[in-house]
Every structure is written in structure tokens, then in C-alpha cells.
Amino acid sequence: MDRKLTKKELLKLVEGLLSDFEVWAPAGNEKVYSFSRIEKPEEISLGYRNTVTSPKNVFFPSGETVYRLMEGRPATGEASEKPKLILGIRPCDARAFLMLDKVFGGDIEDTLYTSKRNKSLLVGIACNEPSSTCFCTSVGGGPFSTDGLDVLMVDLGDGSYLLRGLNGRGNEIISKCGSEADKASLDKAESLDRAAKEKMEISFKPPDSLESSEEYWKKKAMACMDCGICAFVCPTCHCFDLVDEGGCKKRIWDTCTFPLFTIMTSGENPREERRDRIRNRVYHKFSWFRQVHGEIACVGCGRCIASCPAGIDITELVNGNNK
């Protein structure tokens, strides 16, 4: 189903969604956009290229309580929440959730994640203007990819939006708003898609086998300072720690690039060397995840490239660019 909405109609749609969903959307100013919980439709800013951090925290918060201790035993209060809806998510970030679904779902289900993710709706916004660090088309995605989305919105550039329902639930929420999309709008969306793909500055084919030499990874890891920002902003990174804090068991984000991540009580540390940690992170995304789940665990959002203080570019690491 394709509907055409004016900005005003879109805000009205959001207003309606707010009563049934916990709505998360990009908000902020020109410099920093991030996904926030929205109370009023006006808080949403759709004019962003990409948010600094990914929306993974909606289903996988950077810190969350696993259980509280009550009289020395674990107790949980399973609050029934409204289903979550992410509005204005980029196609790359939506694809990332399909990968996190594989990690946290599967034969041993992690209900901390799935309880938030189940029944959620993803209303994406296509990328008319990819950033210079974007490379989604190299890793199986695209600026107008619909993978993982329930609705895809396209900013038609004239103050109106095309909303494409991609399944029953998506169609349901957009069916009563705006008007049926005319051919001109559909054509416009198609040309925006083509133009966006052409604007992609980075294009490569991930190699089937990555560089394996110790020397290579040592050289590539030299500039890294173990800050972990790459994992922090990454929509597919999902390493975590479980810690006891103030009478609670908490789950917090962690990363395999931190030096103490794998240290054992005995003092032994299988990934003590930085080259082994960087190699582990890149291999996990581009080789091992592919072996286990059949796809690369990188969606090409480019956040790690944009955020790395040492200028490390994951596409260079992958492509064996031996500079």
C-alpha cells in the first residue's frame, strides 16, 4: 500500500500512534541527532542524515536491570509496556535489528531483548542523501532497503512524504491517513532511490576471506586506543556484561575491543594484544557471523568510521588495504 502524506498529515499520524505505541524517533538539533522517546509529534526531526548512535538501545538499552534482590533473592517486576515503534529509522539500522534478532533470539531466547522487540513496529525513512561514510550497498543493504521495516517513508522533497506499507501491520497504521499515492510520487521515489545509490562514495565487495597475518592486524591496530566508540555507535555490536550493582543485577554494553574483556581470574587473557581484539571484531562481523548466520553483521551505516578518533576505517580493514 502506498500513501502520500503532507507533513501535517504525517504529524497527525504520529499523534495517533502515540496512544498505541511507545514511539522512538530521531530528535535533536543540526549537530546531534539521537533516537529519543517522543511525547509530542513536533519533537521529531526527520531532516537528519544519520544519528550519532544507533537506535539499538530501544530494544537493547546501554544499561538495564535484569533483576532486583529482594530479601536476598532475585525478584522481577515484569511491567507491561506499550509496544515500541521506531519512526524515522534508517534502512541500515532496521537491517541491523534483523541481525540482533538472530543473536538474542534463536534456540535460547533472551527475553530482555525479545520482550521489547516483539510486537514492535519499524517505520523507516529512506536515505535521499547518503553520508560520505555510508556503504550500505556494499554489504547487502541500500538507501531504500525495506528489510526489517513495516513501513518505508520517502521524503519527496516537496513537503510531502510517500509511505509504503510493507506488510499487514504496516498497511494497517497508514491506511487511514493522507491519500492514495499518485504515479508522479511513485516515480519521484524511484528516481530518488536511483540517485541515492549513485551518491554512495564507498563501494566494495567484502572478500570471502579476510587478511589473517599477525603483521597486518598489528599494523592496522596500531592507531587504536581501545576507546570502544566503534562498538558503542555500532547498530549490530551486542557484547555485554552482567554486573552486580546496588542490589541489582544489571546488563550493560561492553565491547570485545576492551583489553580486559576476556581476562580471566587466573590473569590469563586470550586477547591481550590489540591486534587480536581488532581482528576479532572485524572477523566476527565479516566472517564468523556470516559462517553461522549466512550474512555479514555490518550494515554499512558508517558510524564507526565517522566516530573513530584514530581515523580507523573498517572498510579498509576488511579490504586488506595494506597502506
Add this chain to the structure above:
Amino acid sequence: MRPTNIFIPTPARVAGIARETPDINTYVFELEGERFDYLPGQFVELSIFGVGEAPFCIASSPTRNGGIECSIKKMGSVTQAAHRLLDGDVVGVRGPYGNHFPLDEMEGKDILFIGGGIGMAPLRPAIQFCIDRKEKYGTILILCGARTPADIVYKGELEEWAGTGDVYVTQTVDPGGETPGWKGRVGLVPKVLEEMRPRTENCCVITCGPPIMIRFTLEALQGLGFHDEKVYTTLEMKMKCGVGKCGRCNIGPLYICKDGPVFSLKQLKEIGAEI
């Protein structure tokens, strides 16, 4: 009812504490509520509430129908807190996790168990399991090494096992660790193993111990002519979740907590694990 959230442990009560060595105690934990089925080689995540959580192999056999036993060496914050536990205290147990020793495939065969120090803990459930179903197994050889006689775990049980028909126990301590009155062997485990010259025919091996011992023991086993697919050991890595999600314990695409911790020497060579 087991909690639906996989990270919430089942409360368990300390129902017994045995002092094995100056720094190793064996605890019996009685689970409150539903008990779980497990097999030798599997492990649990043990929570000392308010302190932390750490993985421990289940050191008792399901054939004994008792509680879950764990032998804990005083090392870091969790294990030190464990050593302060008293009878009746409540801890948390999640599990069982990981794969298990292929004791079903080993039926009809001789089994050689080689353990060093606290490495006897993962072997104990397998030894108990085989002794309890002795009719299904051939000769059982147990080689148990420790730094000094005082560091030997399961001392009474080793005597008991040695008194069982068709079960042979060899104990050894590191050179220099022997004390007056020590009746066992003196020598490092791999050396004693070579001197024992065990028959390789129709024999499987399970070995656990400190990394350095494992490395030389695996070498010795290969030298004696044991095939890689007949030799099993367990790998140890830092773990948090126990279910292959937190990203800590991988070697390549394998998560030691989920795809291990038991591996054959053949598998170890295939995944390129450092041993």
C-alpha cells in the same frame, strides 16, 4: 517454575561444604524448586548475590541424585565470596550450560582420566558416572596430579575409586612437592603418563588441568599413539552469559560456553585453538 528470563538464577541453598585443600572447597547446592537434568562436562553460572557471577563445572554426577556440587578454588571476588558461604546460605544457579563429555559414545571402551589440580573437578562427574554404570565401560584408569599432597582434591574419593573393581588410580605430585610419608608418584603429569604406557587400543581419554599441563599432556598422548578424536579436554574462557550471546568466550565462530566447553583434540586442531 523456572524463570523465563534466562539471566535470572534459581535460588539454591548450601547443603554441604567439604574442605578439599587449603584453597579449594566443594559445595553442595540444593536447588529450590525444579531440578534440572544435566550430563558430566556441563557447567552452571553461580551467583553470589550482590558480588557477582562466574561459571563453574558441575563436579557431581547426575547418577548420584544429590544436589549440584561445585569445587571452588579461592581466586577472585566471586570465589572468595563463595569461600565465605555457610551451610544454609542462598546462592543463585543458572544452567546447565554447554555440551558434555561423549560418555555415551565411550560405552564399551576403556577410559583414561587425567586431571591436574582443580582440573579434577570436571572429571569427577564423568568418573562417578562411569563407575555408577561400570557394566557399560571397560577398565577405568585415573591419573591425578597436584603440586603437593595437600593440594590433591577428592582424597577420600580417590581411595574409594581405587577400591572399585577394574578401576586403577595413580596419584602424583610435582617434584619437590612430595612430603614425608607420600606413597604416590613424584613427577609431572605428562612424564608419569608416559611412564604408565597406557594401552591406546579401544581407549578414550578425558583430560583437564592447568593450560601448561594440558599442552604437554596432549603432546604425550599423541606420542603414545592416541588418536586425536579419542582425546577430549575442556576449554576455559572468560564467560558472562553462558548462552553464546555476550561475545566473550569465542574462538573464531565458536562460543566455548555453547559449542563447548568439551572438545576433542581433533576439533581443537580444526578450530586452531592455542593449546
